[in-house]
Amino acid sequence: MTSGTKVETRTDEDKTTASGEFSEGETEVREPRLTKGTWIGLAVIAVIVALVVIFGIAARRKSESTLETDTKAASIPSVNVIHPVSSVLSSGLALPGNTQAYVDTPIYARTSGYLKSWHFDIGAHVRKGQLMAVIETPELDEQLQVAQADLKSAEANLNLANTTSARYQNLLTTNSVSKQETDVAVSDAAAKKAAVDASNAAVRRLQQLQSFEKIYAPFDGIVTARNIDIGGLIQAGENLTPKELFHLAAIQKIRVFVSVPEAYSTSIKSGGKATLTLDEYPDREFEGTIARNSNAIDSATRTLNVEVDVDNPKGELLPGAYVFVHFKVPQRSSNLMIPSNTLLFRAQGLQVGVVRDGRVQLVPVTISKDLGANVEVASGLTANDAVVLDPSDSLANGQEVQVKSHLSETAKQMQKKEGDQ
Known part of the structure; x- marks a missing residue:
């Protein structure tokens, strides 16, 4: 028999039924009774389950709150x-600039022909008036001879017309010729004179073109480019794109153009001094003079274009060099x-x-x-x-x-x- 279930067998006189008596041989089964220890065990189990549920809900809510906090924090950028x-603006202002030759000129041919010779190559120093190249112009030479012959013919016709005019005017005084014939002779002399003038102009024009066969240096400078060689065809004319023969630069004085910020534009005055520094000469400074400025602020860069002129008697500064220009400005x-x-x-x-x-x-x-x-x-x-x-x-x-x-x-x-x- 299981614990907690008690079965009793009674005698006939002790057994009762529902009416107070039991039939013979019946057995009474009693309901099991829970002990005190059993009730305590059940209570402990119930408390544990309740605590587990409470702590589980609390942990879940805490996780949700932490996730919400972390999500919110992650959404805020760091x-x-x-x-x-503080910074005090110094009295020195250093700005980058580019050097340019004081005079920089391409040399073109004014007449067409073939290059006969050239006398200076790149890097050569030339003086004003030195012969740089010679161009052969056979067609031009022939045109000049024709024009000179036409001039002689026009002069001969003019001489005859002048003689005829003088004779008619003398004969008119004795009424040997009519006034009409005299006027025709005088007008013919005038026309011949105009023809002579036109022929003279044509000869001078061709002589001027012929003088362009020789190309001379227009100023003292250095040849920075030579783009033609002996025998090369040279074409010149109003409807043709000219070909550059030489490029000549005067570097006895160098121009430096600097873009000065608008904030310092009022501090830059013409005639003021500036110094140049170059990477090629780390321990040297070249003194220059502020020659001029544009007197206008560039709307795109908000800067003032300033030109600084620097004497360069030894040719140490080369055109196109990158330099730093140092200006003295008032303390700010x-x-x-x-x-x-x-x-x-x-x-x-x-x-x-x-x-x-x-x-x-x-x-x-x-x-x-x-x-x-x-x-x-x-x-x-x-x-x-x-x-x-x-x-x-x-x-x-x-x-x-x-x-x-x-x-x-x-x-x-x-x-x-x-x-x-």
């Missing part, structure tokens, strides 16, 4: 920021400096992103000096502003961001670069 640093007040990679180029103008109260504000700025990697800001920022580095193109005004780090080391590097300059 940015690096930097504070602008201190400005703030930021890296160039903080700038945003938008349709609204030049802007930077500033983090304030966890949100971005797009602030318009004005640049006073461009140093390449860094720029100096004339207005729009304060030293306490947290400026976003490397802003994305999608950065919007009022956008929520989280600051990743303040790059103070970058500020130190900017100050160091400014000090080096």
Whole structure:
């Protein structure tokens, strides 16, 4: 028999039925009774199950909350920021420039023919009036001979016409000829005179073209190019594209053209001094004079075109060289400096992103000096502003961001670069 079930067998006199008596041989089965220990075990199990359910729900809610927090945090972009640093504009301004010959001229032929000889090659120094090349013009020579013959014929006809005119005028005084015949003779002499003048002009024109057979240097300079050789065909004329024979440059004085930023345009005065430095001469400076400027700001680059003239008696400076031109400008007040990679180029103008109260504000700025990697800001920022580095193109005004780090080391590097300059 199982535990908890008790079966009793009673005698006939003790057995009862539902009416109080049991029939003979019947057995009474009693309901099992739970002990105190059993009830305690069941209660413990119930508590454990309840705790498991409660803790499971709490853990799930915590996971959902953490996921929501992480998702929200991930949706907020992280940015690096930097504070602008103070920068004092120095009295020296160094700008790149290009050297050009003071006079730079291509040499063309004025008459057609074949090149007979040339006397100077590239790099040669020539003096004004020196013969550089000779052109053979056989056709022109023949045309000149024909024109000279026509001139002689016209002069002979003029002499005869003048003689006839004089005779008729003498005969007219004695009424030996009519007035009409005298007028015809005088008019014929005048026409012959005009023909002589025309023939003279034709001869002079051909003689002038013939003089172009010899090409002379128009000024002192250096031959920088020679584009023709002996026997080469040379064609000249109004309807033909001329071919450059030589290129001549005068380098006793060099022109240097510099684009000066608009912020310094009022500091550049004609007659002022400037110095040139070149990589070819690292320990030397060449002194020049501000000759002139365009007196107009280029709307595309916002710069003033300035010409600096430098004496070059030894020919050390070559045309086309890349140089740095150093100007002396008045001391300017201190400005703030930021890296160039903080700038945003938008349709609204030049802007930077500033983090304030966890949100971005797009602030318009004005640049006073461009140093390449860094720029100096004339207005729009304060030293306490947290400026976003490397802003994305999608950065919007009022956008929520989280600051990743303040790059103070970058500020130190900017100050160091400014000090080096």
